């Protein structure tokens with residue numbers, strides 16, 4: 668599916684569990700949307716403070732490093748701002764508090780398009796991958812926040828005190844590395860994606876870069892693009 672539409676004036680909100688999630692899975696597409704006129708924000712749910720095998724690093728230090736890496740990556744891609752919720756890595760639960768935090772940001776930023784994890788993918792045999800529980804929790808809380816929680820005035824009515832009003836998101840693009848069927852040509856933005864990934868120095872190796880390029884190529888092959896990212900898309904009734 669080729670996307671020729673302009674994103675001028677559109678607002679995109681990408682909601683990731685860990686620093687680097689969105690950059691791994693959706694940054695080629697979001698960078699393209701930004702180039703075509705969208706304003707993009709990144710809402711990051713955890714501080715990523717468990718993602719290291721370095722025996723000397725503390726959780727606090729790691730969180731600080733990853734925060735800086737995420738800010739650098741977001742600048743490379745053209746994001747307007749990153750919002751950090753700073754939940755503990757590996758402890759994310761899709762409870763009502765997390766949903767309220769996401770609803771607050773949706774009502775404040777008023778996105779047309781939300782990117783998030785697909786909470787239904789538990790593992791991938793094709794990619795030899797077990798889905799991180801934070802990814803599932805982030806995806807589930809985001810879908811619930813999009814519908815119906817952000818929409819309904821009587822839900823989290825206390826948020827009116829912070830000057831935000833109910834909002835209807837138009838479309839959700841879910842990251843599902845096995846079953847994405849909504850394809851974006853990222854041939855123009857693959858270099859930006861790689862550059863953003865390299866900003867996550869504490870996480871990303873040359874092997875990762877090759878793997879990500881390989882996946883983008885494999886996805887692109889299905890639709891005759893050199894490189895592509897694919898999502899499950901929900902177009903919401905307004």
Ligand SMILES: [Zn+2]
Nearest residue numbers: 684685688799
């Ligand atoms: Zn992650």
